[in-house]
Amino acid sequence: MxxxxxxxxxxxxxxxxxxFKYVTEAEVFPEALSHSHGIPxxxxxxxxxxxxxTYREYVQNQTRKEADVYSVxxxxxxxxxxxxxxxxWKAAIVAHxxxxxxxxxxxxxxxxxxxxxxxxxxxxxxxxxxxxxxxxHAQIQFSFSHALLNKEPRLDWAHKAFHTNQWGAIAxxxxxxxxxxxxxxxxxxxxxxxxxxxxxxxxxxxxxxxDAMETGDVEFSTLISSIQTDEARHAQQxxxxxxxxxEHGNKAEAQRLIDVMFWRGWRVFxxxxxxxxxxYTPLPHRRSSFKEFMLxxxxxxxxxxxxDVGLERPWYWELFLxxxxxxxxxxxxxxxxxRRTVWWNPDAGVSFAEREWLEAKYPGWHDRFGTFWQTIxxxxxxxxxxHTHQETLFVVCNLCQIPMCSxxxxxxxxxxxxxxxxxxxxxxxxxxxxxQNPARYAGHLSIVDGFLAGDIQPPNVAGVLAYMGLPPSxxxxxxxxxxxxxxxxxxxxxxxx
Amino acid sequence: MATVPLQAAFRGDFVTLLxxxxxxxxxxVVAQKVAHHVINRRLPPESLCMRVRYNQQVLSPDQTVAQAxxxxxxxxxxxxxxxxRSHAGMDRGS
Numbered sequence: 001m002x003x004x005x006x007x008x009x010x011x012x013x014x015x016x017x018x019x020f021k022y023v024t025e026a027e028v029f030p031e032a033l034s035h036s037h038g039i040p041x042x043x044x045x046x047x048x049x050x051x052x053x054t055y056r057e058y059v060q061n062q063t064r065k066e067a068d069v070y071s072v073x074x075x076x077x078x079x080x081x082x083x084x085x086x087x088x089w090k091a092a093i094v095a096h097x098x099x100x101x102x103x104x105x106x107x108x109x110x111x112x113x114x115x116x117x118x119x120x121x122x123x124x125x126x127x128x129x130x131x132x133x134x135x136x137h138a139q140i141q142f143s144f145s146h147a148l149l150n151k152e153p154r155l156d157w158a159h160k161a162f163h164t165n166q167w168g169a170i171a172x173x174x175x176x177x178x179x180x181x182x183x184x185x186x187x188x189x190x191x192x193x194x195x196x197x198x199x200x201x202x203x204x205x206x207x208x209x210x211d212a213m214e215t216g217d218v219e220f221s222t223l224i225s226s227i228q229t230d231e232a233r234h235a236q237q238x239x240x241x242x243x244x245x246x247e248h249g250n251k252a253e254a255q256r257l258i259d260v261m262f263w264r265g266w267r268v269f270x271x272x273x274x275x276x277x278x279x280y281t282p283l284p285h286r287r288s289s290f291k292e293f294m295l296x297x298x299x300x301x302x303x304x305x306x307x308d309v310g311l312e313r314p315w316y317w318e319l320f321l322x323x324x325x326x327x328x329x330x331x332x333x334x335x336x337x338x339r340r341t342v343w344w345n346p347d348a349g350v351s352f353a354e355r356e357w358l359e360a361k362y363p364g365w366h367d368r369f370g371t372f373w374q375t376i377x378x379x380x381x382x383x384x385x386x387h388t389h390q391e392t393l394f395v396v397c398n399l400c401q402i403p404m405c406s407x408x409x410x411x412x413x414x415x416x417x418x419x420x421x422x423x424x425x426x427x428x429x430x431x432x433x434x435x436q437n438p439a440r441y442a443g444h445l446s447i448v449d450g451f452l453a454g455d456i457q458p459p460n461v462a463g464v465l466a467y468m469g470l471p472p473s474x475x476x477x478x479x480x481x482x483x484x485x486x487x488x489x490x491x492x493x494x495x496x497x
Numbered sequence: 498m499a500t501v502p503l504q505a506a507f508r509g510d511f512v513t514l515l516x517x518x519x520x521x522x523x524x525x526v527v528a529q530k531v532a533h534h535v536i537n538r539r540l541p542p543e544s545l546c547m548r549v550r551y552n553q554q555v556l557s558p559d560q561t562v563a564q565a566x567x568x569x570x571x572x573x574x575x576x577x578x579x580x581x582r583s584h585a586g587m588d589r590g591s
Contacts, residue, residue, distance in 0.1 A: 372539040412572040424570070448515055
């Protein structure tokens with residue numbers, strides 16, 4: 001039997017598409033799960049992607065990647081690397097595992113949905129590899145985090161977070177249910193792989209791996225790099241799906257799907273990555289500010305992506321650019337103030353040198369945020385710990401579920417009445433997303449709604465912490481034990497010199 | 498007497514807070530209850546009277562929540578009135 005080149009047999013073997021005789025197309029591909037957008041089956045069959053990997057090659061590649069990552073972990077286990085990491089960086093990775101490991105599992109469900117309900121065999125084939133990728137990403141991050149449990153018990157939140165009512169977990173669950181577990185195959189290909197993976201996480205993981213290496217966290221760097229190489233491949237499902245939609249006159253719907261998920265992704269990105277880059281990463285190891293990273297990498301590439309397929313920037317682009325200057329600073333301040341309600345130890349990141357860096361990167365930072373930290377530092381020095389905590393809930397947005405921060409307090413939140421219930425939104429885009437499909441979101445109760453419904457008992461701070469699944473041993477504290485608050489200006493200047 | 502949850506912000510702060518007030522609370526009391534969560538935590542106290550703004554109107558200090566018709570989860574903004582010094586010294590809010 002002659003041995004054929006891969007290019008001679010790959011498409012033929014992969015593209016097992018056929019017309020159904022004994023069942024209808026709608027029975028095989030229910031619209032709720034598949035969403036054909038009226039594109040005929042034979043047109044879907046033109047779907048193609050550039051990687052064209054075989055199963056044998058996939059298994060060989062993945063086996064090699066796994067061996068590389070686990071060998072690094074074995075080597076480092078003897079080196080007490082975790083104990084020697086900067087407390088701020090520990091905050092970043094403990095937060096990361098709780099926020100990301102479980103969504104990788106949800107992404108498995110999403111990829112499997114595309115692997116079953118994608119309208120072309122080529123797509124389903126790629127999604128199968130994506131499913132296996134995401135199983136690996138979930139399992140490897142559970143494995144790595146749990147291997148460190150004896151050093152940081154809260155790494156258990158890698159698994160626990162999504163099973164709690166912790167406010168950040170609610171926000172993440174709301175996002176990932178919208179994008180993954182409650183989404184159809186076509187929308188997911190665009191929203192997960194084109195917007196989130198290609199637009200955000202693929203580049204974020206490159207930056208995160210580099211930051212981890214710079215900080216000395218070789219294990220985390222190797223892990224993230226290994227995951228990123230998978231994402232770069234399976235993220236290719238978005239563009240061919242998008243092009244088919246555009247070729248068949250669905251530009252408005254394609255643009256809407258992108259606009260919805262870019263905004264949702266941005267809000268969570270600002271919450272997690274913004275703090276990690278501009279506050280948790282040790283100052284000597286910061287290669288760029290969060291805003292610089294966004295402008296140079298995320299925004300540039302996203303603009304190129306949109307231009308290449310003939311789509312526009314989201315309609316809220318100017319608002320998004322404005323938020324680059326302040327949103328993550330506000331969310332970081334809020335997270336630090338509510339530090340008892342998170343499973344990691346937030347690093348305030350406001351030593352004198354860090355404040356100078358922040359002012360240089362974000363002119364006006366001191367006037368807008370530095371003065372808050374001065375008041376906080378004064379309370380710390382006076383031993384007034386009570387005033388460094390919040391005694392009530394922040395109001396959260398009924399769409400993104402993230403605290404309602406504003407650069408201009410005094411502007412009322414946006415209130416929408418739907419079926420007799422009043423919903424609160426932090427911004428025009430969050431309100432717009434809700435109004436696109438209110439029935440999809442209306443039944444959800446935010447942490448504030450739960451409090452008002454009597455779900456949190458007793459209705460006080462202790463009740464809130466218990467509701468969020470945070471016993472005292474798991475509540476966050478300042479990563480540096482507030483040492484930054486005792487820093488004297490003269491000492492800081494001498495140290496800098 | 499009924500509890501009225503409000504979405505409240507103190508001018509100069511960065512976030513909207515859930516603040517529980519009573520429908521018989523005057524605006525002076527509402528201002529104090531909101532300030533409790535902000536002043537001396539993130540903003541310094543000032544020797545000025547505090548005011549409550551609701552529906553683009555600054556309300557009278559002795560008007561109650563019920564009299565003002567403030568509904569649950571309405572938004573109110575509290576601010577220091579630059580033109581009126583506080584006789585009670587600095588409004589520390591807590």
